[in-house]
Amino acid sequence: MTEVAAEGLKRAYKVVVPAGEIEGKVDARMKTIARTARMPGFRPGKAPVTLLKKQYGRQVMGEILEEAVKTGQEEAISSNNLRPALRPKVEVTSFPDGGDLEFSMDLEVLPEVPEIDLGALSLTRPVAEVEEAQVERSLEGLGRMRRHHHPLKEPRPAETGDLAVVDFEGSIEGVPFEGGSAEDARLDLGAGRMIPGFEEAIVGHSAGETFSFDVTFPADYAKADLAGKTAAFAVTLKELQAPHEPAVDDDFAKSMGTENLDDLKAKIRGRLVEEYEKMGRARMKRALLDQLADTYAFEVPAGMVELEFQSIWTQLQQEMQRTGQDFAGMGQTEDEVRDEYRSIAERRVRLGLILSDIGTKNNVRVEPQELQQALIEQARQYPGQERQVLDYFRSNQAALDGLRAPIFEDKVVDLVIDKAVVKEEKVSADDLMKDPDEEATPSDEAQEAAAHGENA
Numbered sequence: 001m002t003e004v005a006a007e008g009l010k011r012a013y014k015v016v017v018p019a020g021e022i023e024g025k026v027d028a029r030m031k032t033i034a035r036t037a038r039m040p041g042f043r044p045g046k047a048p049v050t051l052l053k054k055q056y057g058r059q060v061m062g063e064i065l066e067e068a069v070k071t072g073q074e075e076a077i078s079s080n081n082l083r084p085a086l087r088p089k090v091e092v093t094s095f096p097d098g099g100d101l102e103f104s105m106d107l108e109v110l111p112e113v114p115e116i117d118l119g120a121l122s123l124t125r126p127v128a129e130v131e132e133a134q135v136e137r138s139l140e141g142l143g144r145m146r147r148h149h150h151p152l153k154e155p156r157p158a159e160t161g162d163l164a165v166v167d168f169e170g171s172i173e174g175v176p177f178e179g180g181s182a183e184d185a186r187l188d189l190g191a192g193r194m195i196p197g198f199e200e201a202i203v204g205h206s207a208g209e210t211f212s213f214d215v216t217f218p219a220d221y222a223k224a225d226l227a228g229k230t231a232a233f234a235v236t237l238k239e240l241q242a243p244h245e246p247a248v249d250d251d252f253a254k255s256m257g258t259e260n261l262d263d264l265k266a267k268i269r270g271r272l273v274e275e276y277e278k279m280g281r282a283r284m285k286r287a288l289l290d291q292l293a294d295t296y297a298f299e300v301p302a303g304m305v306e307l308e309f310q311s312i313w314t315q316l317q318q319e320m321q322r323t324g325q326d327f328a329g330m331g332q333t334e335d336e337v338r339d340e341y342r343s344i345a346e347r348r349v350r351l352g353l354i355l356s357d358i359g360t361k362n363n364v365r366v367e368p369q370e371l372q373q374a375l376i377e378q379a380r381q382y383p384g385q386e387r388q389v390l391d392y393f394r395s396n397q398a399a400l401d402g403l404r405a406p407i408f409e410d411k412v413v414d415l416v417i418d419k420a421v422v423k424e425e426k427v428s429a430d431d432l433m434k435d436p437d438e439e440a441t442p443s444d445e446a447q448e449a450a451a452h453g454e455n456a
Contacts, residue, residue: 085301121420149241160190223324309345
């Protein structure tokens with residue numbers, strides 16, 4: 001074995017297996033075959049090796065070559081104390097008839113992650129108290145969830161909150177467009193499920209009326225071919241139903257499975273406390289990842305970055321295809337977006353290596369019962385197909401590793417938080433639950449959404 005290149009994390013080796021070693025292994029394998037081989041005109045096990053080589057030689061040589069390359073790889077890795085980042089790239093460069101086997105092996109190794117003083121990390125945990133007004137708002141929300149509609153007792157114009165049953169047909173410059181028409185569509189007026197201005201235009205009209213109006217699609221509408229365009233809609237209001245919300249009292253609480261209204265409020269408060277604690281941890285985790293990524297810079301394997309980039313890029317393209325978005329609509333060129341997402345991929349790989357190193361040095365492990373619980377939760381997402389889901393994960397190591405990774409990461413994050421200096425900061429519930437990226441630019445949002453995904 002000869003090292004022919006070592007630059008950064010890249011390594012290249014030339015491995016030569018002597019012809020005598022290859023021939024010896026071929027002969028040994030042929031003798032094994034000869035003990036049981038059956039050939040016309042010869043008793044079992046008595047066929048000449050020369051005839052056996054003609055029949056089985058090519059197959060045996062292929063097996064020996066594969067074995068020799070595999071063994072050579074393993075010896076090169078172990079003798080040089082290498083930690084491959086990905087599977088090495090191997091290419092047979094020379095194997096003349098009766099000569100030595102020579103092959104090249106190119107690989108990238110994992111970098112040495114800087115030693116991290118966990119006790120020197122400083123984190124802030126945002127904490128919000130659950131106020132009575134928030135409990136009341138949640139109660140009101142439960143009431144709205146139980147809201148239903150019933151036919152009007154007396155005819156009247158449509159109001160916000162009504163359920164309108166309509167037929168509509170939309171067109172742009174006189175040409176109907178895909179998705180612009182429907183029959184017997186049920187619209188909850190004021191819910192904001194249609195494009196801005198559509199539901200509002202129905203308010204004030206009565207059942208039986210046919211009318212028309214224009215609305216303009218938002219400039220950032222998901223379907224780029226409709227974004228910013230004005231559409232004309234012809235609408236027939238066929239039926240109106242008035243809303244009815246139940247009184248939020250003890251009877252309502254009992255219908256929700258609690259003893260009384262006070263018990264329901266207590267359960268709501270408890271759920272809000274859990275939600276606030278979960279969000280506080282998520283915000284602290286995000287700050288931790290930012291701190292690690294900004295503080296510890298080191299070279300990462302280009303192959304790992306490329307794999308991560310391709311994964312992110314594929315997801316982006318699928319989403320763009322689903323929504324009809326294009327790069328022009330994002331306000332960037334494809335090259336600019338590629339550069340952004342490659343930067344995200346590099347950040348993800350670096351964070352993954354940091355967290356993996358911390359976990360390894362601190363003996364963090366995913367216990368079998370933890371993985372089993374994750375399997376059960378995954379299977380529950382597919383009612384009636386639980387057995388197939390479990391069988392899939394148990395027979396697919398990559399999928400199982402995908403379940404193990406976030407468990408491992410969360411355990412490492414908990415370890416770091418436990419060792420870091422953590423101070424609490426009281427914030428309002430609105431500030432705690434606010435999306436930190438809501439005022440970011442579109443490109444920033446893309447970066448943050450990917451960089452701060454649940455799994456580093």
